[in-house]
Amino acid sequence: MNATAQAAARAAIINEGPPPTHHTLKPHHLQILRIFQVLFITYGEKKFSSQFMLHIYRVLLVEVGEVRQPATYTQLIAAIEEGAKATTEISRKAIQEMKEWTKQLKYPEDLVKFFKDIKVLVPAAGDDDEEIDERSSDVLQARRSLFGYFVRRCSVSFAKLSFEAVEALWKDYFLWVHGELNESTTTIRKDMLTNSYSIFKTQADKKEYAQPEAYAQWEHGLAVGDEMLATENLRRFFEQHFHELNDSGVRQHALLNLARLHFLRHQYVACRKLLQEAIAAARTSNDKYTLQHCIGLQNRLAPVERGQRPIINELQPELHPMDVLYDAKKLLTVSYHQPMSAVFEKIVEASVLYDCWSDFQRDAITEAEQWGPHAVQALSWGLLGDHQLAAIEDQVVIAFTESGGADNTRLAAILSCAYHIARQGGYKDAISILLNSSVWRGLNMTDFQLWANEIWHILVLRASRRGQDALYRHYLLPKRPDMAYSPRTYWLGSSKSVNSPIRDPLYEVISMREAKQAHSAIEPLLQAVWEAEFMQRFDMYRVAIVLLADVGLEFGLTKWCRRIIEEIMPQLINGDDLEQRALACFTLARCIIAAGGSAPDTLNESLHYLQIAETDYMKLQMYSRLQDVQFLVSVVYHNLGITEQRDEAASRHQTTSEERTKIEGQVTEDWVTEVWEVVADIGSALAAR
Numbered sequence: 001m002n003a004t005a006q007a008a009a010r011a012a013i014i015n016e017g018p019p020p021t022h023h024t025l026k027p028h029h030l031q032i033l034r035i036f037q038v039l040f041i042t043y044g045e046k047k048f049s050s051q052f053m054l055h056i057y058r059v060l061l062v063e064v065g066e067v068r069q070p071a072t073y074t075q076l077i078a079a080i081e082e083g084a085k086a087t088t089e090i091s092r093k094a095i096q097e098m099k100e101w102t103k104q105l106k107y108p109e110d111l112v113k114f115f116k117d118i119k120v121l122v123p124a125a126g127d128d129d130e131e132i133d134e135r136s137s138d139v140l141q142a143r144r145s146l147f148g149y150f151v152r153r154c155s156v157s158f159a160k161l162s163f164e165a166v167e168a169l170w171k172d173y174f175l176w177v178h179g180e181l182n183e184s185t186t187t188i189r190k191d192m193l194t195n196s197y198s199i200f201k202t203q204a205d206k207k208e209y210a211q212p213e214a215y216a217q218w219e220h221g222l223a224v225g226d227e228m229l230a231t232e233n234l235r236r237f238f239e240q241h242f243h244e245l246n247d248s249g250v251r252q253h254a255l256l257n258l259a260r261l262h263f264l265r266h267q268y269v270a271c272r273k274l275l276q277e278a279i280a281a282a283r284t285s286n287d288k289y290t291l292q293h294c295i296g297l298q299n300r301l302a303p304v305e306r307g308q309r310p311i312i313n314e315l316q317p318e319l320h321p322m323d324v325l326y327d328a329k330k331l332l333t334v335s336y337h338q339p340m341s342a343v344f345e346k347i348v349e350a351s352v353l354y355d356c357w358s359d360f361q362r363d364a365i366t367e368a369e370q371w372g373p374h375a376v377q378a379l380s381w382g383l384l385g386d387h388q389l390a391a392i393e394d395q396v397v398i399a400f401t402e403s404g405g406a407d408n409t410r411l412a413a414i415l416s417c418a419y420h421i422a423r424q425g426g427y428k429d430a431i432s433i434l435l436n437s438s439v440w441r442g443l444n445m446t447d448f449q450l451w452a453n454e455i456w457h458i459l460v461l462r463a464s465r466r467g468q469d470a471l472y473r474h475y476l477l478p479k480r481p482d483m484a485y486s487p488r489t490y491w492l493g494s495s496k497s498v499n500s501p502i503r504d505p506l507y508e509v510i511s512m513r514e515a516k517q518a519h520s521a522i523e524p525l526l527q528a529v530w531e532a533e534f535m536q537r538f539d540m541y542r543v544a545i546v547l548l549a550d551v552g553l554e555f556g557l558t559k560w561c562r563r564i565i566e567e568i569m570p571q572l573i574n575g576d577d578l579e580q581r582a583l584a585c586f587t588l589a590r591c592i593i594a595a596g597g598s599a600p601d602t603l604n605e606s607l608h609y610l611q612i613a614e615t616d617y618m619k620l621q622m623y624s625r626l627q628d629v630q631f632l633v634s635v636v637y638h639n640l641g642i643t644e645q646r647d648e649a650a651s652r653h654q655t656t657s658e659e660r661t662k663i664e665g666q667v668t669e670d671w672v673t674e675v676w677e678v679v680a681d682i683g684s685a686l687a688a689r
Helices: 002-012 027-043 050-065 073-081 089-103 108-121 129-135 146-159 163-177 213-224 227-238 251-264 268-285 288-300 321-332 340-360 372-384 387-399 408-423 427-434 445-466 469-479 503-514 518-534 538-554 558-572 578-595 600-620 623-640 643-664 670-687
Strands: none
Touching (some): 027 073, 027 089, 027 108, 027 163, 213 227, 213 251, 227 251, 251 288, 340 372, 372 408, 387 408, 408 445, 427 445, 518 538, 538 558, 558 578, 600 623
């Protein structure tokens, strides 16, 4: 929705003709004019070397063009003196006169005399060509000369000033020279009655037209999470004078931006109320573009009634591609009961619509919109079960987007990569990726919450796998970011549903399995298998099949259990998800032993899978599961009569038991505490920008 806000702001100032422009003389303008006077009047440009003049032109072009913040007095003089450009005596003398101009401006009247002297640089209209050639420079008189425009504009602006304004400009110049001028406090009142600033007034001097500073403050408030500052400046921006008509016709843009603010902060009730008002205002103004944005944002909101499906947008001429891409996100929710093929169809529609949008609409292409479909594809491939393709899509987004900015698409790809690394046991590697300054330094506070929430989830994932319940309850849980969180994702025993027809039954089966009552949960398990296969959530389908094989062992279906788990083993053995592979290998080893009747050849065959499971659980630091595997390994070696290997397995089991007992009692960890202190410091720094 960033593009929507920017488009609304642009549309708010578009009219049949641009608003009248105005020009305000600033202290640095005076110094630039003094440089022109020294170069073209006092000495004449032909007396200087071409290298010196080229250097001066480059410095002045940047300052006159105003493509960046104006240089200070010290910076401007230093840029002119830079290098060995002033090699002659006359060039050094000219620079000295530029620097010592402050000695000549003893009174405000000296400014009036100065502007009379520089009038020869821009002669009045009607001067013949011969007079121009004798009195002025070709650089200033050239057709469409930027320097000539600048001198002329400053001269006209000075001619309109009152003596009071001239005196204020003279004082500001000396403050600027000494680095004491704060231009942000200087305000010029524009009305038809006051003549304290301008004596001769044009139409632009009589009425204040819309300025972008309030919108910049709105974006700043949005970035730092200051809702009051953002709301106030947004209203100030759209309440300005944009054109001469009675109705500005931009009220719907203000309402749309306010609704977007509440949407980003998950304040959906306020967002819905503002959208209804914005839709009515857009229809009154016949603004189809903004109306479609409002309807698209309204369709993004969660359904009002529980159990109701989200609304899917119909393709329309003014429909934004990101709204179609958000429909793909809706279809990704399991509660929508749609296969993954429907998601990829929406992604294709969004990509095609984006190509048409960029060709026929006036909006500039943004990276977030261009690479958004790839980020959604990465998530889709992960749910489909192909983690390698998902990683490729994430890396594509990261490679072709700019680091250090506020791009939510890039952040989503980085968070996805980091969490996948954490799931593979690289907890510290994942945290180090997220703590890199290129990831967080440009984030607004809304995306900062996503970033901090991902770090918190990685720490909780690590604590749950290591069995550190005390660390979770006494340290991590009180510091949880204000984001959606389901304890059932990581901890057994939680009764809070995750509202998924696939994951909820699987959590029930795992809980019953821990209580040695998995056979009583066969019906929800079969339901989860069917749902996962129908919706093509093959990542969850593999877990369901492994649990089905595990439950089948309790019913004595040993050969059938071995067959179904061997059918999906080629999808798991490559280790795209180590936890799934470890569980599958451990379960398959038990199926092999049970189906073979503990024969020596079957015991030897099971050892291969047990070793894989032990290695994976060791890397994941899942000590409880690791103990189960090591115990079974020692039993297998005992039945094979290999006492040396049995003793080594028993020794590893004892070491794991001691390590598990040690870490389960920890309430805090120095590493975890340091990480979260860094996160808190980063949040404070971002909010204080």
